[in-house]
Amino acid sequence: MTPHAGSVDHKPVALVERAPEERSMWDIPRTERDDPFQFGQRYLEDENAVWDHNAWDHVKWDEEQDALAKEKIAKQRENPVSTFDKNLYMSTPARYWDLFYRNNKANFFKDRKWLQLEFPSIYQRATQADSGPKTILEVGCGAGNTMFPILAANKNPQLKIFGVDFSHRAVEIVRESEEFDPKYTVADVWDLADESGALPVGLTEHSVDFIILIFVFSALAPGQWETAVQNMDRLLKPGGEILFRDYGRYDMAQLRFRSGRLLEDSFYVRGDGTRVYFFTEEELNTIFGKKFEVERIGTDRRLLVNRKRKLKMFRIWLQGKFIKPIS
Template sequence: MTSEFIESTPDVDTALDPIIKETKPPLDSRIGKDAPFVFGQRFLQNENDVFNHNAWDNVEWGEEQINQAKEMIAKQYEEPVRDYEKSLFNANPAKYWDIFYKQNKENFFKDRNWLKIEFPLLFEVTTKEYQEPTTILEIGCGAGNTFFPILSQNENENLKIFACDYSKVAVDLVKSNEIFELQHDKGVAYSSVWDLANEQGELPEDLEPNSVDFVIMIFVFSALHPNQWNQAVSNLSKVLKPGGQILFRDYGRYDLAQVRFKKGRLLQDNFYIRGDGTRVYFFTEEELETIFCKDGGPFNKIKIATDRRLLVNRKKQLKMYRNWLQGVFKA
């Protein structure tokens, strides 16, 4: 149930300016050497250069920018989703993800090769030198844009990787891939339909309790209704072994995708329905820490950080701000 696309609506107000940042060493010298949260390497040094490139990294927000985003979101409350439609969208969310993957198949998302930079541990455990038994669980695998880049470069004979999704159509796409079939026969790759927030506390097919070293959740948690968060965290605690880690990336509050929503899209505070019927929530760092670490458990925060990008439409001279959150939590 992964999604990274932007609602197709008119462009947002572009009068918000970034704070200039200092440059960092070349990217090639950093891959695999830093901890996660190395967001990017192109920093705006001079505001006059803003339209010289398509994107700038790690752009800070000022008070004016935040206030403008709040004003745009306030307008969404004037005409939210009608009550009977809320029940319709919340009753069977898997239906809309099935439709999404039937229409888009594996062609919508690009392979997430940036994982090597943001979460280098995933690639350390797939090297030939790393022979420790390791189990990876990707939740919300979609058509395999995270799963297959990891699987295709794996040289660890003791690796197992599970790809699960809420959508049966998505899982069928993964299973139909020749790479999956080959690696499944070797006992490396597994895939099944699994609801992260299932109330029965059931685990993914073929997965032993408390056996996972790394859980990957990329733009997944945002698809859950807020009343499902506690159950989802409980289920995560059942799959991770002591010391296991959750590698998390999702939408941040005031992201472009949030402020662009128009009338008839707001389900409740910071929670929306897209035009295709799929749902999305926009988090703050404080919310994530409360969800995963409240009352002393079940997880400890290793790190939570915000990734802010300034995207530029050079032809139209427009600025568009993206805001994602990234976290690592330890069982």
């Protein structure tokens, strides 16, 4: 169920290597600091230099940009999705994801080779030769662009990677890939918000060390969030981690939506029928904080520029790490 990975899932810039005295920042609780992640190292200090590069990291979000974003959202609210169409999109979401993956084959997507920079704990604790038995569950595995890079870097003979997706076609693409290795990988259909209590095939309660959610949670309707969190709580071992990356409020993709696309506040339907939500840090803290320890939440705000056309485009992503309490 990984949404539109080829068009919106851009490669993050490498994290800055911090001096020893700065690394203690990572141990400060979320409420005591504003910058839990450090995304990239290209800062726009001189506005006249904005066209010198294609992208700038950690850009400032000023009052003018905030007002413009709110103006666009207000216009979207004037003409939301019709009641008939909303019922259609909300009742058959799997149909649209199957169509998406039928229309976009595996070569449409790019492998997430940046995973070691963004989520190093996977490689430190699960893929080393001496890591021991470890289980990784990727929810919304799409075409395998997360699980296959992890598998390629794996040295652990006792690692198992489960890839699950809402779309039957996505699972077929993963199983048909030359990189799919049944010794280490399993792919199956599973709905993160399944209310029946069914778990992914091959998994039992409290058996997973890592759950990966990359551009997946945004595809759920807000009314499904609580069930999804409960299902992850049942799957994770005490001390297990949820690694999260998704769309942030006022991201360029949100502001580009025209009339007739708004389902609910911050929740939209794309032209292909797939759905997407745009989060705030506060929402993530509330959603995941009910069951898990919120170790980190950060906003990756980036300015992309089209130097030829002199256009500025703001991308906003949220990243988080949530831990299941040991007690």
